[in-house]
Amino acid sequence: MANHEKTAWVMLVVLLIASGQLLKNIIHHSQALGVLVPPNSGILIQYVIAIVVLSIIGHIALAATSKRASTAPDERERQFDVYGGHVSGVVLVLGCVAALGHYLAHFDGHLLFYSVFAALIASQVAEYLVVIWRHRRG
Numbered sequence: 001m002a003n004h005e006k007t008a009w010v011m012l013v014v015l016l017i018a019s020g021q022l023l024k025n026i027i028h029h030s031q032a033l034g035v036l037v038p039p040n041s042g043i044l045i046q047y048v049i050a051i052v053v054l055s056i057i058g059h060i061a062l063a064a065t066s067k068r069a070s071t072a073p074d075e076r077e078r079q080f081d082v083y084g085g086h087v088s089g090v091v092l093v094l095g096c097v098a099a100l101g102h103y104l105a106h107f108d109g110h111l112l113f114y115s116v117f118a119a120l121i122a123s124q125v126a127e128y129l130v131v132i133w134r135h136r137r138g
Contacts, residue, residue, distance in 0.1 A: 001135075002077065002135060003062075003066060003068075003070045003071070004073055004077045004080070004131070004135070005131070005132060005135035005136075006062055006066070007059070007062065008128045008131040008132050008135070009128075009132060010055065010058035010059060010061075010062055011055060011058070011128055012125065012128040012129065012132065013058070014051060014054040014055045014058055015051065015121065015124060015125060015128070016125070017050075017054060018047055018050040018051045018054060019047075019121050019125075021046075021047070021050060022043065022044075022046075022047045025043050025046070026043065026114065029043070036108070036110045036111060036114070037110070038110050039110060039113045039114070077135075079134075080130070080131050080134040080135065081131065083130060083134060084126075084127040084128070084130040084131045084134070085127060087126050087127065087130045088123040088124065088126050088127035088130070089123070091119070091122055091123040091126040092119055092120065092122075092123035094119075095115070095116070095118065095119025095120075095122055095123065096116055096119050098115070098119075099111075099112055099115030099116050099119060100112070102115060103115075
């Protein structure tokens with residue numbers, strides 16, 4: 001397995017764990033309030049810190065278990081990144097347009113924020129999945 005693919009796996013797992021925890025916190029706070037909790041910098045700072053710490057731990061573990069030194073991506077891997085970035089952009093645009101359409105219908109700014117944030121997360125997940133898929137497919 002190429003180091004580039006391993007990095008994509010690590011970041012995918014990190015993003016899914018941290019995003020799941022963020023969703024759990026938002027649901028917990030919203031149930032306590034009885035309405036959707038307004039965007040809170042404390043919750044988002046915890047999310048960012050979790051991603052940073054988990055990605056550092058994941059990459060240290062990856063480097064410790066890797067048998068060969070990491071090399072610069074070759075032409076094939078650069079093409080995987082380009083295609084992954086393209087798919088990621090499409091997912092982001094679709095998510096943002098859907099969020100804006102929902103806002104125009106319901107005028108809920110808190111949900112707009114969380115919907116756009118979810119579109120950002122989904123676009124990054126899509127990019128990692130495409131890179132992994134392209135490595136597996138060849």
